[in-house]
Amino acid sequence: MKTIRIGLKTIGEEHPCLIIAEAGLNHNGNVDIALKLIEAAAECGVDAIKFQTYTTKELFAPDHPEYDKFQTMVFDHPTYERLRFHAEKQSILFLSTPFDEASADLLDDIGVPAFKIGSGELTHLSFLQYLSKKGKPLILSTGMSTLDEIDNAVTTIRDSGNDQLILLHCISVYPCPPGEANVRILCTLQERFWLPIGYSDHTQTDAAAAAAVALGARVVEKHFTLSHHLPGWDHFFSYDPPQMKQFVQTIRETEQALGSPEKEIRELEKPIHAIARRALYARVNLASGAILSHDVILVRRPAGPLPADRLDHVLGKKILRNVAAGEALQPGDVEET
Numbered sequence: 001m002k003t004i005r006i007g008l009k010t011i012g013e014e015h016p017c018l019i020i021a022e023a024g025l026n027h028n029g030n031v032d033i034a035l036k037l038i039e040a041a042a043e044c045g046v047d048a049i050k051f052q053t054y055t056t057k058e059l060f061a062p063d064h065p066e067y068d069k070f071q072t073m074v075f076d077h078p079t080y081e082r083l084r085f086h087a088e089k090q091s092i093l094f095l096s097t098p099f100d101e102a103s104a105d106l107l108d109d110i111g112v113p114a115f116k117i118g119s120g121e122l123t124h125l126s127f128l129q130y131l132s133k134k135g136k137p138l139i140l141s142t143g144m145s146t147l148d149e150i151d152n153a154v155t156t157i158r159d160s161g162n163d164q165l166i167l168l169h170c171i172s173v174y175p176c177p178p179g180e181a182n183v184r185i186l187c188t189l190q191e192r193f194w195l196p197i198g199y200s201d202h203t204q205t206d207a208a209a210a211a212a213v214a215l216g217a218r219v220v221e222k223h224f225t226l227s228h229h230l231p232g233w234d235h236f237f238s239y240d241p242p243q244m245k246q247f248v249q250t251i252r253e254t255e256q257a258l259g260s261p262e263k264e265i266r267e268l269e270k271p272i273h274a275i276a277r278r279a280l281y282a283r284v285n286l287a288s289g290a291i292l293s294h295d296v297i298l299v300r301r302p303a304g305p306l307p308a309d310r311l312d313h314v315l316g317k318k319i320l321r322n323v324a325a326g327e328a329l330q331p332g333d334v335e336e337t
Contacts, residue, residue: 004137004164004196007093007113009047011137011166011196011218017255018198019248020095020116021046021224028232029073031082036226038087038094044244045252048093050116050221053080053107058100081110095139101130108134114164116221119143119172119200125156132160139219140165141200143172147192154193166219167193169212170200175237181208186215204237206250213254222247279304279328280311286323291316292334304328 003012011018021041027034034051041049056071075083080096087094097116098104104115114137121127122145131138138157142150150167157165169186181203190197198219199212209220223238239247265273283298290296292314299308306314306329318335 001190001194001196002163004166006048006137009093013196013216013218015218017213017217017251018048018219019046019251020048020050020219020221021244022050022200022221022238023224024050024052024234025073026223026225026230026232026234026238027051027073028230029075031075031079033226033230034075034079034083035086037224038083038090038092040226040241041224041244042087042090042092044241045248046092046224046244048095049087049224050095050097051075051083052099052118053096053103054099055102058102077106077109080106084110084112098131101127104131104134108136113137114139117141119145119170122153123149125152128153128156129160132157132162135162137164137166138162139168139198141168141170142189143170143200147188150189150193154195166196166198168198168200168219168221169217171202174202174234175204176202176208178203178205178208181211183208183212183215183217186212186217190216202237206247209247210250210254213251214258220251274303275301277301277303278308280306280308280314282323282325282327282329285325286319288319288321290319292319297329298326305330306333 001013003010009018023037027037038049056067056074060067060070084094093113095112095114095116096107097118098107115131116139117131119141122140122142140153154165167189169183169189171180171182173180183199186197196218197216199209199217200221201209212220222244223234224244225235225238225240228235228240278299278301281298281300283296286296299311314334320333320335323329323333
């Protein structure tokens with residue numbers, strides 16, 4: 001699988017999962033809240049924080065009922081520079097989702113290391129082309145889509161000369177019931193597109209994201225707020241700082257628990273191995289030349305020189321020395337045939 005660099009982070013099979021705190025519009029148009037979101041996200045241990053960037057008139061008609069509310073959430077160029085610099089000081093990546101070309105230009109100008117593309121833009125192929133030609137890594141959410149639509153989006157991006165693409169599975173429901181998370185689709189995405197995959201998690205549990213990581217997700221995104229009690233669309237289902245800190249811990253513990261595909265006796269297992277495994281012992285006093293049978297051999301703990309799986313090998317053979325009852329049999333005690 002291809003590896004992709006986003007800032008100082010490497011996305012790929014042998015690298016830690018990139019954890020993104022999706023702040024979105026949870027700043028409520030308040031720069032101080034946005035700065036605090038960055039600080040809180042860094043304290044929680046995430047790798048990146050992400051906002052949303054748009055030009056209201058490009059997103060909605062002027063008579064749209066949400067037009068004015070969305071307009072109050074818009075930050076200008078200097079504010080985005082300030083936020084990006086603040087994230088840099090906190091040692092986390094600053095990302096944002098652009099919803100139009102002007103917003104993409106703004107984010108490109110302030111030096112975002114990648115573009116996150118929302119599920120709603122997956123079929124906006126001309127916009128995907130525009131972003132692709134910026135030459136930055138793209139993180140594409142795939143909510144509300146069919147495999148054919150994802151095919152078209154991936155082909156469009158690749159044909160535009162950009163092969164730095166990460167696909168995020170997403171169920172575009174807020175919040176998403178855990179039973180609808182369908183994280184197993186990650187296997188399909190990976191097999192079909194052979195790209196790094198991830199999960200944009202809208203559930204209110206850690207379980208779905210942990211399962212996604214176990215299935216190969218290399219990026220995980222979770223909505224983030226300072227408080228569930230703030231006014232706005234997303235605060236109620238977003239994770240607050242204590243929840244996000246626990247979420248990060250869950251993801252990291254899941255990565256550790258996955259281990260490797262190699263099966264071997266772990267170093268920390270060896271003391272228990274010595275106690276719990278069985279070996280071959282003399283049930284009675286054995287004289288040299290005696291024929292070994294079930295009646296005279298005891299298979300018991302602890303582990304010894306002749307492990308239990310050698311029983312069939314020694315049955316019917318001669319013992320070559322005197323062995324006291326209860327004594328462990330040694331490899332050289334039994335005749336070889």
